[in-house]
Amino acid sequence: MKKVFFTLLLVLLVSTMFFAQGPKYVFYFIGDGMAVTQSNAAQLLQSSLTDAETPKLNMYKFPVQGMTTTHAANAFITDSAAAGTALASGYKTNSGVIGLDSTLSNVLESISERVHNMGWKVGIISTVSIGHATPAAFYAHQPSRSSYYEISRQLAESGFAFFGGGDVRYPNGKKGNQENIYDYARENGYQVIQTQEDYEAFDPKNPGSEKVWIINEDVDGGSAMLYSVDNAPAFDVEDITRTAIDYLDNEKGFFLMVEAGKIDWACHANDAAGSIGDTIAFDNAISAAMEFYRENPEDTLIVVTGDHQTGGLTIGFAGTKYASDPSLIAYQNGSQDAFTAKLSNMKDNGELNSFEDDLLPVVEEFFGLYKTSANAENEALLLSALEENKLRAAFEAYVNGTENTDESYLLYGGYNPIAITATHILNNKAGLGWTTYSHTGVPVVTYAMGNGQEMFSGYYDNTDIAKYLFALVK
Template sequence: MKLAKKSAKYGLMFMLAMMFMVGATVGNAHAKGAKYVFFFIGDGMGLPQRAASSAYLGKKLAIDAMPAQGLTTTFAANRFITGSAASATALASGVKTNINYIGMDPNFKPVKTVAEMAKEHGMKVGIVSSVSLDHATPAAFYAHVKTRNMYHEIDHALAASGFDFFAGGGLKDPSGKKSEDPMGDALEKAKANGYKIIDNKDAFMALKPGDGKVLAWNAWLQDGKALPYVMDMSSKDITLPEFTAKAIEMLDNDKGFFLMVEGGKIDWACHANDAAAAIKNTLAFDDAVKEALAFYEKHPKETLIVVTGDHECGGLTLGFAGTKYGSNYDILNTQNVSFQKFTDETLVDFKKKGGDFAAMKPIITAAFGLKFDGDAKKDPMVLADYQAADIKTAFERSMSGDKVKGSEYLLYGSYDPLSVTLTHVLNQKAGLGWTSYKHTGVPVSTSAIGVSALTFNGSYDNKDVATKIMGAMGLPAKAQFVDSSMEQMATN
């Protein structure tokens, strides 16, 4: 009996010792922090966008299969429905701020970003976006300005950041043509600071580690200095997954890296209520995440991947009264061009040549698959009389060239009347609806895999995403402010 008690005693001591050792190991691993950190932000990618894309694909997105899944609120400091600047600042720094502020708290005090913290700790840093690199989301990781519209000042902040890799869209005002206080050419400043400027696919794909700091963009910038919509791209264009893969190749080093990748045109497509463009850009964003997952498979104990959205956009609903419980997302495949390309190219060309609605009908069918003749009961692409009438009215408004006014905004928003009406009709046939041309307050999903990933389970605010990443990196999990010299520069 004594021997049994003695054995049990030693057994308990052994178990306690093992538990202590395991706890110490886990604690040390956390203290060391994630060596490779990926932060993916789907701009405008709320719960509906992810669900619609998954349904269209017919299987789970890679981001939805991650082991940690959280629900994240997005409100700004001064408004329930946030904007990209306020949301990105919270995601980058852990500080709530006002609409349009970049890297500043509500009192215009500059906040330190997780990217800047990573750089301070010897990690390489990369920023990738499918929209302009000085747009709100990417800017919030390296700039500190009073408004997101200070593109020239943001461009100079990029050039002075010291970050190692910028790629995707271009810059909106590097020369200062739109600035009240031009600071000189930001691209020349970037070159002086060691950046290699690249504007074509061949040179970009030829980049090798050791080529130094990079500032690169796609040759064709479709709108607002952004990449083309995925459905409008050709083999000459650099895709978001390709930008991401090259970023990983260029940033990989023994001290680790932080990489932020934004799928910005998900948001732009949703503003225009173009479901096909939004979904295909969401799938490209998911493919970019797969590049990070491939890296994670090689470094599972050192890598953290976090995926979130900054807000929902468009009030996308997965259901439409006209189809009741019916959904047929395959219908979206009949759309061959984005609303943007149809507006900028097809309609511009049509207006030059001239023509009536009868001449436009075959063009609509070729671009969107909508048919004006046939049996609607047998062919879902055949338009009902009221749909054809709505399209004709929108065509006449587009041809008039008059700006949308008053209550017409509910029909067309700020977009070309014919283009947005065509996407509305097609989306409704697929079983999708929209409630807004702006952002909404719907929460977003946050997903994670890797070091400290389980801390991203549950329900929390977008500012907590930043502090959770800081903690996973072994940094103090709290918001920090920049030094007084930076504060003086930011407030000037």
């Protein structure tokens, strides 16, 4: 018994000494707009579509979870700039501000800047534009998140080893008369990769450059990567995460932040299919970090969190009471965004004149929702009289134009009236409800695995995540 006790004591002592070193490989995954309802909607859809034992999301396999508050310095409901700054630096600031305190006079050091100065390699990935608020909070300091050009210049000046994901907005400045940002990055030593062909030719283990910036060839009007459910041919978030790991891996250490930015965009648009698709893609990227962890368990820490909740997504809707069926979401053939583009094409080409003959067939094709159909697969997708009336009103609003009133905002939130109404109908039939087109103030879940994981258990603020990381890496 004594012997067992001493052996235990020795193991404890050695492990304390060992873990006192802290991690040297740190992954920080941020699902923009992702709280427990976003991840659980993905979990529910995934498990409702398979007969196998419920496959768990990777983030749900993490040994430690915490609950995290997200408010900004000046608002209960934060924006991504204040949340990103808190997650990166450990300090609250006002909504809209990147990497500065709320007086705008003090620069807040980010965890990525700290470890860069310690000699680690740093990688920053975002599925939206790389100058967007969340990634910017890790390398830029600006009074306004919309200073896109200035933020991009700070990217080029950061010295970080790796940037990847979406493009930048306004590469020549908002007026188009400033130095081209890709040239400026090259002047600062970056290899800039802008096509899928060059990406595929790039060998991250033998790159021939100290710093690289990889831009997805397939981006939308906001310079973001396309939604996962829209099946872009270029690399996805898991691909670029694996490339980053291969590029950054070195003896001294690395830090990699990966943001899934369009979970938030989909939830602003109340589009569960878009949100779930990007949540699953994000979760697949987490598996790449978990593989790295398994090879380097003592030196690796993975933290996954959200910056706030978006849309007020919930599981449960008045019209379906206790009977929800998340599998219906799988009938949607692409993002709401893609459907909006389709409608706008039809309208421009004069192909959207009749509710019955023009609109209903495309609604059935895209969402599975039908009024009368020879090939309907699922009775749950039959439009009720109430739903048909809502869709007809949205059709009139889109075709004839609508005044912006309080009521039209509540109904459509500034989105295409038909696209958002069809999305609402399908989501509601699946038992999913939405309360807002903005963010909410509910806490998010933080998940941790690896060296230092125990610090992330409990109920704490988003600033604490950065504080724990600063404490662990020193």
